[in-house]
Amino acid sequence: MMSNRLAGPRPWAGVCRTVGALLVSALLCACQSSFQTLQQLAEQHGRHLEVVPGQPFPLAMLAPPEKRATERLRVYLEGDGHAWATATQPSLDPSPRNLLVARLALEDPTPNAYLARPCQFVTAAGCSSALWTDRRFSQEVVSSLSQALDRLKQRFGNREFELVGYSGGAALAVLLAGQRDDVTQIQTIAGNLDPGLWVQLKGLSPLNGSLDPMAYRDRVKSLPQRHLLGGRDQVIAGEIAASFRGNLRSSDCNQRVIIPGATHESGWEAAWRVWRSQPIDRCNQHGNRAASPRAEDRDPPRPAGSRV
Template sequence: MYSALNRIILAAGALLAISGCASNVNLKEISSGSSLHPEVLPSPTYNIQALVPAGTRYRTLRVYIEGDGHAWATRTQPSTDPTPHTSLMAQFAADDPAPAAYLARPCQFVVTGACKPALWTSERFGRASVDAMNSALNNLKSRYRTESFELVGYSGGAAIALILAGERDDVRQVQTIAGNVDPVTWTKLKNITPLLGSLSPLEYSARLAGIPQRHLIGQNDEVVPAEVVRAYSLQVQAKCLSTVVVPGASHDRGYADAWRAVRDLPVNCDMSGSPRSSMAEQPHFFEGRGHATADHHPARRQRTDLRGSRQP
């Protein structure tokens, strides 16, 4: 006899077959006028929807990784289609003048019979999902003869970006926006069921400690509060970790100007080589419109000070 949860999952699976790729996100429209175009990257498990650049070789490629999308229809019922209704990552990838690509998450935009709600709920950072994203990166690496990646993750895509960086040897930097970088702390703060079946970036702390990373935090983000980045940074103790608090930004709005200002800036590393956590000391603030300046070591109590931040 099936449990109530099994019945929900089976019903969701049946609806997946007829829901198709319905979404408010139009990747062709978003990428119009840019160097990117939509393409589905094959994978042994879950094919990945992407925006890929024209050209044949990019030594370094900035890859934007989608968030969790429309994972839940209600607080208790999983969505039948996790495709996002809006996409900061697709927009930012299309607007980026640097060589860039965009990767959706498994079963976003591309629905197959293998897609089950667990993949975008309890197992959203699980082995199957990570393997599919690794396969997508390998595809890009082979196609463009890429030597190194910079990963940019939004929301739950931040956890995926960090896990990928922890497993690969070709990720030179990670940046996150409103990132769920510590899912264990996040579930505790939100008082929700732990994500059983998911990996955690903290399982890769030793490797992540040596990877430069920048984390943009929305001042008004109630979905992924600043405490999540604080907990992550205290445990990872990265040598090159910068945080940027974006005044007025919520979970999905208010990052466009901030991102354009800092995306190409190098993460300033602690020249002494000693591990540090910027959230534990003095975070860097993005405070408005103007010209970007390089990140500073938090111990010097200096800030990235920019005036104005409009919503994307």
């Protein structure tokens, strides 16, 4: 069963052995601050920060505010967080400094949960910097999130999931959808959908040990998808989402939307309030648009200030 106890971060045993007590103390202060900041934000919105038990990584989670029956639960997947302290030095605490994804979840009236990534806000013995750098999209990360989805399903009784992934969380949304049979819709925000192209464009080293969401593209092509991109995003270029779409026609269920004024971290709260409730065309098993006899299944009106 999932614990309702607000569990704070625990000491990083591996760090203690290598860098000394002073550095460990500073690290714990940073982790506690990140955890407490998220906890305070949740309380301001009437939500509770919990820790989902799991092996090898427990995960910080904002559960739905109440246990009510819902067919599909929307789950927000956190981005890569504070993965690097400098251009060459991995961060000791990967917890995101900007709680954008948590705010999007907390302000969304749709029944939803927020899931942080392994080692964000909560530490475990298996945490190492490789987990939020080279192996950020590894099978162990995907499996950890999948375990959390299983627990959510047991607790809230939903049959389906909609995954909303921000930045690197978008890659994980695709990987989860490709490995599970209960994900029925994907939305991404400033999503890194082609990490191989991303490291190439940025001149970075390959993400050795990570899975490639591009390898799962055909598995999820029949799912309704919407990928929101910032017109001023200097981190995730527009061609990354275009690469993921491949040769899919603009009339297919894989929608690509440009938000002109958005950067990688700003402009999303207003944009998401517009797009989060817009329906996405359903697709059949061949990836083509399915018949949409009902009004809510047709093409959504295009909000002002956006272009597809």
